Amino acid sequence: MKAYFDHGATTPVDPLVLKAMKPYFSLKFGNASSIHEFGRETHEALDQARKVIADSIGAEPSEIIFTSGGTESNNLAIKGLAQAKGSGHIITSKIEHHAVLMTCKYLEKQGFKVTYLPVDNEGFVNASDLKKAMTKNTILVTVMHANNEIGTVEPIDELARIAHEGGALFHTDAVQSFTKIPINVKEMNLDLVSLSAHKIHGPKGVGALYVRKGLRIQKQLEGGVHEFNLRAGTENIPGIVGFAKAVKLAKPEHVVYMTELRDKIINELLKIPGTRFNGAKKKRLCNNINISLMGVEGESILLGLDALGIAVSTGSACSSKNLKASHVLTAIGSKPEESHGSIRITLGRENTREEVDYLIKNIVKTVKRFKEMNSL
Amino acid sequence: MKAYFDHGATTPVDPLVLKAMKPYFSLKFGNASSIHEFGRETHEALDQARKVIADSIGAEPSEIIFTSGGTESNNLAIKGLAQAKGSGHIITSKIEHHAVLMTCKYLEKQGFKVTYLPVDNEGFVNASDLKKAMTKNTILVTVMHANNEIGTVEPIDELARIAHEGGALFHTDAVQSFTKIPINVKEMNLDLVSLSAHKIHGPKGVGALYVRKGLRIQKQLEGGVHEFNLRAGTENIPGIVGFAKAVKLAKPEHVVYMTELRDKIINELLKIPGTRFNGAKKKRLCNNINISLMGVEGESILLGLDALGIAVSTGSACSSKNLKASHVLTAIGSKPEESHGSIRITLGRENTREEVDYLIKNIVKTVKRFKEMNSL
Numbered sequence: 001m002k003a004y005f006d007h008g009a010t011t012p013v014d015p016l017v018l019k020a021m022k023p024y025f026s027l028k029f030g031n032a033s034s035i036h037e038f039g040r041e042t043h044e045a046l047d048q049a050r051k052v053i054a055d056s057i058g059a060e061p062s063e064i065i066f067t068s069g070g071t072e073s074n075n076l077a078i079k080g081l082a083q084a085k086g087s088g089h090i091i092t093s094k095i096e097h098h099a100v101l102m103t104c105k106y107l108e109k110q111g112f113k114v115t116y117l118p119v120d121n122e123g124f125v126n127a128s129d130l131k132k133a134m135t136k137n138t139i140l141v142t143v144m145h146a147n148n149e150i151g152t153v154e155p156i157d158e159l160a161r162i163a164h165e166g167g168a169l170f171h172t173d174a175v176q177s178f179t180k181i182p183i184n185v186k187e188m189n190l191d192l193v194s195l196s197a198h199k200i201h202g203p204k205g206v207g208a209l210y211v212r213k214g215l216r217i218q219k220q221l222e223g224g225v226h227e228f229n230l231r232a233g234t235e236n237i238p239g240i241v242g243f244a245k246a247v248k249l250a251k252p253e254h255v256v257y258m259t260e261l262r263d264k265i266i267n268e269l270l271k272i273p274g275t276r277f278n279g280a281k282k283k284r285l286c287n288n289i290n291i292s293l294m295g296v297e298g299e300s301i302l303l304g305l306d307a308l309g310i311a312v313s314t315g316s317a318c319s320s321k322n323l324k325a326s327h328v329l330t331a332i333g334s335k336p337e338e339s340h341g342s343i344r345i346t347l348g349r350e351n352t353r354e355e356v357d358y359l360i361k362n363i364v365k366t367v368k369r370f371k372e373m374n375s376l
Numbered sequence: 377m378k379a380y381f382d383h384g385a386t387t388p389v390d391p392l393v394l395k396a397m398k399p400y401f402s403l404k405f406g407n408a409s410s411i412h413e414f415g416r417e418t419h420e421a422l423d424q425a426r427k428v429i430a431d432s433i434g435a436e437p438s439e440i441i442f443t444s445g446g447t448e449s450n451n452l453a454i455k456g457l458a459q460a461k462g463s464g465h466i467i468t469s470k471i472e473h474h475a476v477l478m479t480c481k482y483l484e485k486q487g488f489k490v491t492y493l494p495v496d497n498e499g500f501v502n503a504s505d506l507k508k509a510m511t512k513n514t515i516l517v518t519v520m521h522a523n524n525e526i527g528t529v530e531p532i533d534e535l536a537r538i539a540h541e542g543g544a545l546f547h548t549d550a551v552q553s554f555t556k557i558p559i560n561v562k563e564m565n566l567d568l569v570s571l572s573a574h575k576i577h578g579p580k581g582v583g584a585l586y587v588r589k590g591l592r593i594q595k596q597l598e599g600g601v602h603e604f605n606l607r608a609g610t611e612n613i614p615g616i617v618g619f620a621k622a623v624k625l626a627k628p629e630h631v632v633y634m635t636e637l638r639d640k641i642i643n644e645l646l647k648i649p650g651t652r653f654n655g656a657k658k659k660r661l662c663n664n665i666n667i668s669l670m671g672v673e674g675e676s677i678l679l680g681l682d683a684l685g686i687a688v689s690t691g692s693a694c695s696s697k698n699l700k701a702s703h704v705l706t707a708i709g710s711k712p713e714e715s716h717g718s719i720r721i722t723l724g725r726e727n728t729r730e731e732v733d734y735l736i737k738n739i740v741k742t743v744k745r746f747k748e749m750n751s752l
Contacts (some may be wrong), residue, residue: 009410010610013401025389025579034385036678036687068444068581071599071609099599099608106598198610203401205444205581205612220596222482223447223475232475233447234386234574236581239615302412311412 002309003355007199007287008148008176008346009313013242014201020245021203024238032235033226042237049244056247057193058184059210065227066240069207070175070196072220074099076209076231077171077192080217081140082107088139089113091168093125093154094331096144100173101327104142113137121333122280123152130159134166141170146177149328149344150279151288153181160189169215175199179250180286185210197239201348202246206239254349259286261347261356268360272367276338278329287347292329292338296370301343304366310359313344378685379731383575383663384524384552384722385689389618390577396621397579400614408611409602418613425620432623433569434560435586441603442616445583446551446572448596450475452585452607453547453568456593457516458483464515465489467544469501469530470707472520476549477703480518489513497709498656499528506535510542517546522553525704525720526655527664529557536565545591551575555626556662561586568593573615577724578622582615630725635662637723637732644736648743652714654705663723668705668714672746677719680742686735689720
């Protein structure tokens with residue numbers, strides 16, 4: 001049996017998404033900037049997709065900029081805002097995805113001041129810490145909606161309110177939460193929101209950035225006047241059409257289903273002696289489980305499960321070839337040995353109950369086997 | 377009949393390209409950075425594709441960085457090199473694609489000095505003009521391989537040699553020439569080369585940048601350590617696999633075929649009284665025809681042909697919704713009325729002789745009709 005439990009890294013494209021994309025490869029293939037019929041029909045598809053993405057987060061179509069993915073969206077949001085302002089102070093958290101953290105580090109080298117907020121032992125940014133960190137020079141607060149490693153859902157409504165009270169703007173990386181936790185940019189008062197297609201059963205190579213109307217950011221790709229002159233480059237129409245279809249296919253019942261599987265896995269794995277649960281107990285992504293298995297390496301468990309056709313991860317895929325302890329686990333107070341013993345299981349709506357049973361049984365077995373080997 | 381003659385803007389994805397991509401959407405969908413089997417199999421596909429692109433231009437696989445397209449490749453090459461150097465002088469031509477021109481204009485605002493070389497009336501950059509423009513501060517010369525509007529093929533070997541003699545590096549935007557004119561980065565002594573998939577019957581949203589071994593450029597997308605730490609973001613595996621397949625499918629006989637069709641179209645259209653031929657007569661892209669039809673608007677011809685199912689363009693798609701006279705035609709000395717009367721026809725290997733006859737017949741008819749209308 002093959003069983004994929006690494007949906008935080010990427011997801012299979014839904015067959016209906018691929019079906020929606022297909023006509024746009026070889027049949028309706030025009031450049032959306034061309035004024036002839038071939039261009040007009042793809043431009044119409046682009047407009048329709050933009051409306052779907054906008055509607056899904058309570059935005060206007062003119063507030064959606066298509067990008068090549070979540071990383072580009074985060075770079076465009078943070079560098080774009082910082083460069084438009086010219087100078088100032090940025091506040092983020094210690095547990096952001098590298099696309100945010102490294103962008104902040106880059107801006108530090110460019111002369112911006114950056115504060116990295118700590119998190120508590122469940123991974124929450126504390127509103128009072130943000131209040132204290134705000135200065136009259138703070139131009140941007142960027143805190144992720146849900147953490148990619150430990151699934152903690154941050155109180156972004158409250159953090160956005162504090163940012164605005166202090167005269168700063170608020171960006172959130174919603175790549176992991178999108179379609180799993182409702183987002184309404186108007187109600188939540190968000191200025192910039194990063195989205196990605198391939199985490200929600202859409203294609204790789206496509207993302208979007210919500211940019212609140214009237215907000216000025218510096219474009220990062222110079223060239224043509226595509227995407228309201230905020231992102232040059234021929235529009236990836238099949239990818240964008242697939243992204244919109246993926247959004248349409250995401251349903252609240254998937255969240256209910258994944259939550260049930262998640263809780264079953266957590267309950268079963270916590271029966272393993274010495275297991276530590278990582279991340280938020282309640283305000284948690286419906287598909288994320290992160291545990292530390294004391295006395296065994298997460299990497300060994302991963303490879304042991306891999307040999308049985310089961311895919312899990314030890315952290316974010318973007319840094320999985322890097323043996324440093326997870327910056328997220330370190331930030332919630334894990335000791336190095338706990339971090340190294342951690343595995344992340346991220347569910348998808350296509351996971352069956354049978355696969356989940358297979359996963360649980362084999363984690364229990366594999367941990368037991370390694371512990372026995374280690375004790376010899 | 378529908379007949380598409382705007383391959384300079386984009387091309388239909390070859391059905392064999394789509395076939396090669398298909399397994400990588402829903403079946404082999406892993407994140408290439410994941411260390412489990414799902415990730416290893418896509419990483420293998422990534423390595424293979426990288427080798428195909430590298431081989432096609434005489435490069436090493438480690439010298440190929442995948443991007444989201446030609447625009448990103450040009451931005452990464454030029455900003456990346458400029459920012460790594462910190463300051464200096466850049467030389468480009470007046471007829472570059474906007475992805476290069478606007479990037480140079482951006483860098484001018486950042487304090488870099490930029491010289492925009494003129495071209496002669498066929499669109500050629502003159503080697504002696506480059507020699508004169510070189511200063512001891514020149515860090516980069518960027519001149520396109522073949523022009524997207526008028527098809528002129530620049531003497532990039534010679535320009536690269538002059539750049540190197542003056543201690544500068546050489547970048548070329550080869551988006552239009554790739555697979556149509558042989559490129560060997562070693563023999564031609566190129567330091568940075570931009571490529572794109574969707575101009576060669578590959579998918580939109582994928583490109584590549586050749587970066588000569590040992591050359592240091594500043595990454596433009598911060599995040600994970602993908603693409604030799606020069607471009608963060610989950611790799612677009614289906615797109616990259618499709619790009620490699622498109623390269624494999626491009627054959628020298630397509631060039632011979634398109635050249636024959638091109639010359640037939642040129643010969644027939646030049647029979648129309650008052651027609652002016654734009655661009656190089658000899659050193660010209662095999663698929664490009666650009667003519668000015670005196671006394672009629674190019675835009676009117678485009679729309680007249682569009683009503684008959686024929687797609688041509690008036691300039692580059694990226695600025696086709698912009699009514700300014702083409703910067704390329706202006707640079708080769710066209711008067712505004714000549715520029716406004718210009719149309720661009722760009723062939724693809726799938727164009728039939730029948731389509732070409734249909735095109736010629738209808739251009740002749742349409743021009744005649746508009747001239748009669750104008751004379752009333």
